[in-house]
Amino acid sequence: MIDRYQLPLDFPAAALRADLGKIAPSEWIPHFNKGYYDGDWSGIVLRGASGRCDTLHIGEPFETGFVNTPVLDRCECFQEVIAAFECSVKSVRLLRLSARSVVREHRDYDLGYEAGEIRLHVPVLTNSRVEFYLRNRQVSMGEGEVWYLDLGLPHRVANLGETPRIHLVLDLQVNDWLRSLIPFETPGDDEIPVLDMDPSLAAANLEKFRERVRLDLELQRTFSEIFDRQLFAEELVRVGRATGYDFNPRDVEEVLRSERRAWNAQWTV
Amino acid sequence: MDSVTDAGLSRDWMPGRVVWTDGAPRVEWVYFPERRFAEPFFEATLQTIMRRPFNLLFRHNTSMEFLEQWADTHRGIPPTGFIFHVSRCGSTLLSSLLGRLSGAVVLSEPGPVDAVLRAHLRDGGLAREIQISWLRAMVSALGRPIDASPGRLFIKFDAWNVLELPRIRAAFPDVPWVFVYRDPVEVLVSAVRRRGVHTIPGALEPALFGIELTDALRLSPEEYCARVLARIYEAGLRYHEPGRSVLVNYVDLPGAAWGQVAGAFDLKLAPDEVEVLENAAESNPKTGMNFSPDSLEKRQSATDAIREMAAKWLRGPWEELEVIRLCGA
Numbered sequence: 001m002i003d004r005y006q007l008p009l010d011f012p013a014a015a016l017r018a019d020l021g022k023i024a025p026s027e028w029i030p031h032f033n034k035g036y037y038d039g040d041w042s043g044i045v046l047r048g049a050s051g052r053c054d055t056l057h058i059g060e061p062f063e064t065g066f067v068n069t070p071v072l073d074r075c076e077c078f079q080e081v082i083a084a085f086e087c088s089v090k091s092v093r094l095l096r097l098s099a100r101s102v103v104r105e106h107r108d109y110d111l112g113y114e115a116g117e118i119r120l121h122v123p124v125l126t127n128s129r130v131e132f133y134l135r136n137r138q139v140s141m142g143e144g145e146v147w148y149l150d151l152g153l154p155h156r157v158a159n160l161g162e163t164p165r166i167h168l169v170l171d172l173q174v175n176d177w178l179r180s181l182i183p184f185e186t187p188g189d190d191e192i193p194v195l196d197m198d199p200s201l202a203a204a205n206l207e208k209f210r211e212r213v214r215l216d217l218e219l220q221r222t223f224s225e226i227f228d229r230q231l232f233a234e235e236l237v238r239v240g241r242a243t244g245y246d247f248n249p250r251d252v253e254e255v256l257r258s259e260r261r262a263w264n265a266q267w268t269v
Numbered sequence: 270m271d272s273v274t275d276a277g278l279s280r281d282w283m284p285g286r287v288v289w290t291d292g293a294p295r296v297e298w299v300y301f302p303e304r305r306f307a308e309p310f311f312e313a314t315l316q317t318i319m320r321r322p323f324n325l326l327f328r329h330n331t332s333m334e335f336l337e338q339w340a341d342t343h344r345g346i347p348p349t350g351f352i353f354h355v356s357r358c359g360s361t362l363l364s365s366l367l368g369r370l371s372g373a374v375v376l377s378e379p380g381p382v383d384a385v386l387r388a389h390l391r392d393g394g395l396a397r398e399i400q401i402s403w404l405r406a407m408v409s410a411l412g413r414p415i416d417a418s419p420g421r422l423f424i425k426f427d428a429w430n431v432l433e434l435p436r437i438r439a440a441f442p443d444v445p446w447v448f449v450y451r452d453p454v455e456v457l458v459s460a461v462r463r464r465g466v467h468t469i470p471g472a473l474e475p476a477l478f479g480i481e482l483t484d485a486l487r488l489s490p491e492e493y494c495a496r497v498l499a500r501i502y503e504a505g506l507r508y509h510e511p512g513r514s515v516l517v518n519y520v521d522l523p524g525a526a527w528g529q530v531a532g533a534f535d536l537k538l539a540p541d542e543v544e545v546l547e548n549a550a551e552s553n554p555k556t557g558m559n560f561s562p563d564s565l566e567k568r569q570s571a572t573d574a575i576r577e578m579a580a581k582w583l584r585g586p587w588e589e590l591e592v593i594r595l596c597g598a
Contacts, residue, residue, distance in 0.1 A: 038303060038305070210326055210327060213326075213327055214277045214327055214329060215276065215277040216277065217277060217279050220277065220279075220300070220323075220327065223322075223323050223326075223327070224281075224300050224302075224321070224323045224327075225323075226321075226322060226323065227320065227321060227322070229322050232322040232323070236326075252326075255325075255326060256322055256325050256326065259325040259326060260325055263319060263325065266286075266288050
C-alpha cells in the first residue's frame with residue numbers, strides 16, 4: 001500500500017494565506033495530545049461534528065453530522081478547497097506547529113483507506129526547515145499542494161524554522177472519485193526481504209553496525225526519533241544493509257529484548 | 270581522546286546512570302535532546318527516556334574521566350540551590366514548585382549524583398579530590414540549560430545524601446541549601462507504612478548509617494527506620510550554616526517556596542513568578558500538586574512503638590532544629 005502521494009491538484013498559496021489573516025490569534029486552541037509535543041501545537045476547527053469549534057478532537061470514529069463552523073464562513077479560499085473534493089468531507093481543521101516546536105512520533109488511529117476514511121494535508125504556510133517524517137522517511141510538502149498521507153503509520157514533525165507551519169487537514173470519506181485520484185493499492189516499499197543467513201553472523205554484523213552508529217552523529221539522527229519498535233527494527237535493517245551490514249529484523253528484536261533485560265537488571269548502582 | 274564529539278556523544282546526550290564494572294564506576298549515557306525533566310523524579314524521567322528503542326541499542330558506556338572531559342566542553346547551569354530533606358516531608362512538592370519557574374531545571378533525587386556521592390563506600394581507596402571532581406562533572410552534565418536563558422538549576426538530593434554534605438559543600442562552596450524536615454512521628458508513620466530505599470536494611474551500604482546489617486535485621490522496623498532517620502535529622506542539624514542554609518519545616522509549605530527558600534536561593538522572584546508558584550500550589554488534581562496536609566491522619570495512626578521510637582531517636586534533633594528555626598538563625 002502506498003503511504004504518501006501528491007494529488008494532481010493545487011491551490012493558490014497567496015489566497016490560502018490571505019484566509020489565515022482572518023483568524024484572530026486567540027482563536028487557536030491547543031492540541032489535546034499534550035504528551036506528544038514540545039512547544040506550541042494548536043488548531044482551528046473549520047468543520048466538525050455538530051459544528052463544535054472548541055475541540056480539535058474529531059470525535060468518535062465514523063461520526064456523522066459534520067457541519068461548518070463560523071470561522072469557515074469568513075474564509076473563502078478554504079471553502080473553495082473543500083468544495084473541490086467530490087466526496088463526503090468530514091472534519092476540516094487548521095493545525096499549527098509554531099517555530100521551534102516538535103511533535104514526537106505517533107500514529108493517528110481510526111483512520112485509513114481500509115476503514116474508508118483518509119486524511120489529506122494542504123500546507124498553507126511552511127518553511128524550508130520543517131521536517132516531516134512518515135515511517136522515518138521525509139516527505140517535503142509545498143504550500144498549496146495536496147498530499148495523501150497514511151497517518152495510521154508512525155509519523156513525526158519538527159519545525160526547526162522561525163515561522164509557523166500551518167496545514168489545512170481534511171478528513172474525507174473514500175469514494176470512487178478519490179480512488180481515481182489516488183493509487184491507494186500501489187505496492188509500498190515497506191517489504192523487507194528476510195535474508196537466509198547464519199544467526200551468529202547476523203548478530204556479529206548488527207554488533208558492528210551498532211558500534212558504527214555510536215560513533216556517527218548523522219546515523220544517530222536517522223534512528224533517534226523512532227519510538228515504534230517494529231519500525232525501529234525495519235529501519236535499522238534497511239540502513240544497515242545499505243551501509244554493508246546484513247542482518248534481519250528479528251536480530252534487532254532479539255537485541256532490544258536482551259538490552260531491556262540488562263537495563264532492568266542493573267537498576268541498583 | 271581527541272574530542273568528545275568524535276566519540277559520538279553530542280550535546281543531546283546525558284548521563285543516565287552509573288554502573289560498577291570490575292571495581293570501577295562507569296557512566297551509561299542516554300540520548301535526551303529534550304533536557305526537560307517533566308516528571309517529579311529523575312528516575313521517572315529516565316524510564317520515559319528508555320522508551321526510545323534508540324537508547325536500548327545505542328547508549329554509551331564511558332569512564333568517569335571521559336565524563337569530566339565532556340563536562341568541560343558542554344557546560345551546565347551553575348547550581349542555584351540545593352534541597353536536603355528527611356524524606357516524606359514535602360520536599361517533592363517544593364522541588365516541583367521550583368520547576369515551574371521559567372528556565373528552571375530540577376534534578377529530583379538524581380541516581381547518577383547519588384552514585385558519585387556514595388562512590389567512596391564502594392571504593393575505599395578513592396581520593397576525595399577525585400570524587401569531588403566527579404561530582405562537579407556529573408552535576409554539570411545533568412543540569413544543562415533547556416533554552417537560551419541562563420537557567421536555574423535546583424537539585425533535590427536523596428534523603429541520605431545530607432550525610433555527604435561536607436563533600437557537596439567542598440564541590441560547590443557558594444551554593445546555598447535548605448533542609449526540609451517534619452514532625453518525627455509523622456515522618457516515621459510514613460516511613461514504616463511504605464519503606465524508602467534508605468529504610469530497607471541493606472539496600473544502601475550499611476556503613477552509611479553506621480548500622481551493621483546483622484544488627485539492622487534484629488531491630489524492629491520502627492527502630493531501624495527511626496535510627497536511620499535520626500542520622501539524617503542530625504546531619505541536617507550538624508551541617509546547618511546560618512547565612513548559607515535555611516531550615517524549612519513542613520508546616521511552612523507551600524508558602525516557604527516563594528518565602529524562605531526563594532530568599533535562601535536569592536531567586537529575586539518577580540510578582541508574576543510568585544503568582545505562578547501560588548497557583549501551582551493550589552489544589553489542582555491535574556497538576557499533581559494537590560497539597561493536602563495530612564498531619565492529623567498520620568498522628569492518629571501512629572502506634573505506641575512508633576511514638577516510642579520517635580521519642581527515643583528523633584525528638585532530640587527535631588527540637589534542636591525547631592529552636593534554631595524559630596529563634597532565628
